[in-house]
Amino acid sequence: MATGRxxxxxxxxxxCDLCRDACPPDVLRHADxxxxxxxxxxxxxxxxxxCTGCALCATVCPDGCITxxxxxxxxxxxxxxxxxxx
Amino acid sequence: xxxxxxxxNERLVYARPRTLASRYTxxxxxxxxxxxHRLIAEVLDELGLQDETILVASVGCSVFAYDxxxxxxxxxxxxxxxxxxxxxxxxxxxxxxxxxxxxxDLASIGAAEIIHVANRGENITTIFINNxxxxxxxxxxxxxxxxxxxxxxxxxxxxxxxxGYPMHMAELLAGIPGTAYSVRRSLHDARHVIQAKKAIKTAxxxxxxxxxxxxxxxxxxxxTNWGMTPGDSCDWVRDQMVPVYPLGxxxxxxxxxxxxxxxxx
Amino acid sequence: MAQQLLxxxxxxxxxxxxxxxxAYFGYPITPQTxxxxxxxxxxxxxxxxxxxAESEVAAINMVYGAAAAGAKVMTSSSSPGISxxxxxxxxxxxxxxxxxxxDIMRGGPGLGNIQPSQSDYFxxxxxxxxxxxxxxxxxxxxxxxxxxxxxLAFDLAQQYRTLVFVVADxxxxxxxxxxxxxxxxPLPARAPDWALTGAKGRSPNLVNSLYLGADSLxxxxxRLQDKLxxxxxxELRYETIDVDDADLVIVAFGTAARxxxxxxxxxxxxxxxxxxxxxxxxxxxxxxxxxxxxxxxxSFLVVEMNAGQMLLDVKAAVGADAPVSxxxxxxxxxxxxxxxxxxxxxxxxxPAFAWAGA
Numbered sequence: 031m032a033t034g035r036x037x038x039x040x041x042x043x044x045x046c047d048l049c050r051d052a053c054p055p056d057v058l059r060h061a062d063x064x065x066x067x068x069x070x071x072x073x074x075x076x077x078x079x080x081c082t083g084c085a086l087c088a089t090v091c092p093d094g095c096i097t098x099x100x101x102x103x104x105x106x107x108x109x110x111x112x113x114x115x116x
Numbered sequence: 117x118x119x120x121x122x123x124x125n126e127r128l129v130y131a132r133p134r135t136l137a138s139r140y141t142x143x144x145x146x147x148x149x150x151x152x153h154r155l156i157a158e159v160l161d162e163l164g165l166q167d168e169t170i171l172v173a174s175v176g177c178s179v180f181a182y183d184x185x186x187x188x189x190x191x192x193x194x195x196x197x198x199x200x201x202x203x204x205x206x207x208x209x210x211x212x213x214x215x216x217x218x219x220x221d222l223a224s225i226g227a228a229e230i231i232h233v234a235n236r237g238e239n240i241t242t243i244f245i246n247n248x249x250x251x252x253x254x255x256x257x258x259x260x261x262x263x264x265x266x267x268x269x270x271x272x273x274x275x276x277x278x279x280g281y282p283m284h285m286a287e288l289l290a291g292i293p294g295t296a297y298s299v300r301r302s303l304h305d306a307r308h309v310i311q312a313k314k315a316i317k318t319a320x321x322x323x324x325x326x327x328x329x330x331x332x333x334x335x336x337x338x339x340t341n342w343g344m345t346p347g348d349s350c351d352w353v354r355d356q357m358v359p360v361y362p363l364g365x366x367x368x369x370x371x372x373x374x375x376x377x378x379x380x381x
Numbered sequence: 382m383a384q385q386l387l388x389x390x391x392x393x394x395x396x397x398x399x400x401x402x403x404a405y406f407g408y409p410i411t412p413q414t415x416x417x418x419x420x421x422x423x424x425x426x427x428x429x430x431x432x433x434a435e436s437e438v439a440a441i442n443m444v445y446g447a448a449a450a451g452a453k454v455m456t457s458s459s460s461p462g463i464s465x466x467x468x469x470x471x472x473x474x475x476x477x478x479x480x481x482x483x484d485i486m487r488g489g490p491g492l493g494n495i496q497p498s499q500s501d502y503f504x505x506x507x508x509x510x511x512x513x514x515x516x517x518x519x520x521x522x523x524x525x526x527x528x529x530x531x532x533l534a535f536d537l538a539q540q541y542r543t544l545v546f547v548v549a550d551x552x553x554x555x556x557x558x559x560x561x562x563x564x565x566x567p568l569p570a571r572a573p574d575w576a577l578t579g580a581k582g583r584s585p586n587l588v589n590s591l592y593l594g595a596d597s598l599x600x601x602x603x604r605l606q607d608k609l610x611x612x613x614x615x616e617l618r619y620e621t622i623d624v625d626d627a628d629l630v631i632v633a634f635g636t637a638a639r640x641x642x643x644x645x646x647x648x649x650x651x652x653x654x655x656x657x658x659x660x661x662x663x664x665x666x667x668x669x670x671x672x673x674x675x676x677x678x679x680s681f682l683v684v685e686m687n688a689g690q691m692l693l694d695v696k697a698a699v700g701a702d703a704p705v706s707x708x709x710x711x712x713x714x715x716x717x718x719x720x721x722x723x724x725x726x727x728x729x730x731x732p733a734f735a736w737a738g739a
Contacts, residue, residue, distance in 0.1 A: 034129065037119050046146030046339075046346040052306045069145065086306040088130040092150030093141065094157075097120040098130035167581040172446070182587055188577040190449045190476075190588040193468050196442035199434065203446025203454070204577060206430045207404055211579050229442070232435035 034083020034100035036074050042095035043071035049087035049096065055080035058087060071095075133157035135166045137186045146346020148303040148336040149177060152245060153184050155313040156216070159320055160187070169212040170204055172197045174226075176218035177251040195226025198233035201240045212323055214241040220250045223259040223283045230289065230331075237294025237328040241319045244285060247336040248357060255341030259283040262360055267341075282360055286333040290366030296328030298367040302335035304353035308363075318372065327371045335361055384559040389549065392524045392560055393483050394419035396531035397455050401566045402481070404430035404452035406443035410462045411495040412551035413485035417457060437462040441469030448478035449588035451572025453535055457483035459551070460501050461492065470544055471510030474605070475590025479538035482516070483531070483547045485554035488713035496713020497551035499635060502690035505546045506664040513602055515609055517545040517616060518663040520634040524558035530661070532563055541612055548663065550686060552636045552715060618661035619670060627656030629729055630674055632695050633684040634660050637716060641684050644721035655725060663691070668698040675699035682706045682728040684721055686714070689734065704732040711736065 040061065049072055050058045057076040065071050074081060083100030122128045136157035143149045160166050166187060173181040175194035182189035192200040197215035205213040222230050222244050233240065249267055250256040256269035260282050264273040274282075290298040297319050301312035312334055319330035335357050337349035344352060368376075387395075394416045397405070405424055407417040417433065424431035430447065434440035440456050447454040458466060463484045473480050484505060488498040505518050517537050521527040527549060534545040572578050577586055592598035622645070624630050629648075633641045638659040648655040658674070660667050675681070681699060683692045689707045696705050706728035710716045727733050 034126075039132075042140055044145035048146055048346050048350065051347050051350070067140070083129050085130040089306045089309050090151065092143065092146060092148055092154070094132040094136055094150065094154045096130070097128070097132065099122050099126040100129045102125050102127055104125060168579045170450070170577045170579060179591065182589065186580070186585055188580050188586045190446070190577060191591050192445075193442060193472050196438070196445075196468075199439040199442035200446035200449070202432070202439075203404070203406060203443035203448075203452075204450040206432060206443070207447045207450040207452045207454075208578060228435055229439055232439065 032082045032100055033079055034081050034098060035076065036081065036087060036099070037097045038072050038074065039095035040071035040073065041065050041067070042093050043069060044093055045069040045071055046092065047072070048090045048092065052086040052090045054084060054086065055082065057081050133161045135160040135186055137184050139183050141184055142180060143177065144340045146337065146339045146349060147177070148334070149245060151303045151309060152243060152334050152336065153181065155309070155316050156214070156243060157185060158313060159317045162317065163320055163324070165212050165320065169214065170208070172201045172204065172213065172215045174215060174217040174221040176221050178216050178218060178245065179252065181216045195221050195224070196229055197221065198226065198229040198238070198240070198242065202233055202236070202238050205238055205240050209239070212241075212320065214243060214320070216243045217245070218251065219244070219246045219248065219258040219260040223285050230285070231292065234289045234292040234295045234329045234331070237296070239323050239326050240329060241323045242329070242331040243316065244331055244333040245336045246285070246333055246361065247338040249338050249341050251338050251341055260285075262356060284361065286331065287366050289331055294328050295331070295367050296369040297322045297330035297372055299365045300333040300335065300361060300363050302353055302358060302363055304335065304337070304350040318376070321375070322369070322372050325371065325375060327369050384561045386557050387524055387560045387562070388415060388557045389524050389527055389554045390415035390485065391419045392528050392562070393457065393531050393547070393554070394423070395562055396528040397481065397535070398423055398427065399563050399565045400532040400535040401453050401568055402429070402455045402535065403568050404447040404454040405456065406432050406434050406440045406447065406454070407456050408434050408437045408440045408458065408462060410459045412487055412497070412554050413457050413459045413483065416483060416485070416554070437465035438468060441466035444480055445469050445473050445478065448473065448480050449476070449577050451576030451578060453479070453539065453569070455481040455483065457485065459485045459487045460489050460498070463501060463504060467510040470516065471512050471514070472590050473544050474510065474514035474516070475512060475601070476588050477542040478588060479542050480544045481531070481534045481538050481547070482544060484549075486548060486550045488711070494713045495551065497636060497686065497715060498711070498713050499550055499637060499686040499690070500711070501548060502663065502685070502687060505548055506666070514605060515664045517541070517543060517612060519545065519547045520661060520663050521547065521549055521553060522635050522638050522659065523560070524553065524556065525560040527553060528560055528562060537616060541608060543608065543612070548635070550636050613665040616662060617665045617667060619667040620657070620659040620661060621670070622657040624656035624658055624674055626654055627679060628654045629680045629682055629725055630656045630658055631682045631684055631721070631725070632658050632660070632671070632691070634663060634691065637684045637686050640716050640718055641721055643718040644725065647718065647722050648725055653725065653729070660691070666694050666698070668694070671695060671698035672700070675703040680704040680706070680728055680732065682708065682725055684716060684724070685709045686716065687711060688736065704728070706732045707734040709736050
């Protein structure tokens, strides 16, 4: 499963929740602070790294305040059995 | 902004489009005007049209649209955006000209202008926001308000005996020979937003190909004047508006279909 | 270039083309339709923009768009059409784009008729739309002057980024006279810096008349007023004939002034010392010139093809003490020279306001 993260421009966010409704892994929450406009912005709360970087949140965001990244899958590290560690 | 750059071992999947100005919008939370703006900006970015484009903003909540796009822009009188766009396009036929209009502007006070811009087959694109209400003036009945819909000027619900019927502009304009592309899409969830963006792109491609008037009607929300949360507003579009205003393609000119066919191959 | 016999409406149109008009949007209305028809052929021949709009409302908004795009743009209409275009005039004034409008006036109110009239004086000089602005208003009295003032209108529109009216009654629009057209000017190579051309290599341009804050809108208005004051001091134009020695000064513009000139011959033959002040710009108005004449004890007779619209400006200029009379015809009627002679006699006996009926 792909993994990713989002960055929310919290000053631009109006806390409308459309991204929360759209988020499949349900990893978006309201912040515990208000932004300068008085809105409680959305933040990514994803301790288990369930965000897939699917970008549905950004797709529905009316304020264009979400940037989405997806992790580049890394080749599994080869383990060289028996190699001495210097 | 540094925090919008990918880290090592990451790739950028989505970023705010360049053509969207950095200014904060005045739109209410959850208002899909912002979504429509963003989609237009994404399309202009993808087609490389930012510095070729002239926006004609209209009167309504989107009156400040010129503040939200980093393109040359002007502000038309109520309903006259298609006429103003005609003047610009005729003088600069090599530029991309689009109007951004709401339902009061396009379907009521500007009904004559939109019909004639289509009939002349002006090579302009219109993005039509249908949220079934007058937003900026505070929630009055629009020509697209649903039968029975309560607004501040139809307090007992829209009565067809008194105020006629919801106007189906995408279908109406599709019947005009100069129209190359007339479709209706909705912005009520991610899947429909993606479809809306494709239609917006096709509309601008029609203008680039010079084959006539293109319009995308977008079913949109007005949480504040509907008195609903943004989420409930999207549900209302899905449950109440879409049955009245079916989504679909009402006119796709043959030239455009051929062009699309080529691009698919 | 030699003189040729030209119809007023065609002369307006061809003068505009030679002045560099590169876009025209209009709607048919009598008695200006030949102007639109002339443009429909010549503009297309020259590869310039011509479009017959679906209404005057659409036409003026197309004009607004083309002006915003950097065009030297013009429309033409007649009184009821001018009323319909008022929405656009106000936006054009507020956004400071150059536009030329030709108004071939007809009788009103309402649908009125298609006969010559000067009934738009208030409309074009005082209330061309909502908000505080005046268009520059030029009023030719001959076909030659129609040509010259149309060329001037384009220059003034560009110089001040404002709207300029050329107003003539239907008689001037329809009459044929010998006149000389100017040579064809080359079109400008590029649009002005402020025009909408696509923001390539520069920050975006905005053409707009919306200022939400009272402070910012007042600032715009102060700037507009400064511009209007500059126009008032620099662009006033009027003609005077024999005013210095006159006991009676006739004040008239356009066709009314032409008829007044004929009447003046009769009056002069009778030994009456009569002069004429003919405003060529209706806005700005020759207020000071009239005031100066009033200080030397002259009487005034205002002659118009309306119920006395410019009359108010004359009275305001000369003050309550000066004797001011009025003679007008309405509804498309043109005053006869003998009527003006009679009105002059009356004016010298006792100031009076009179309208003649058919």
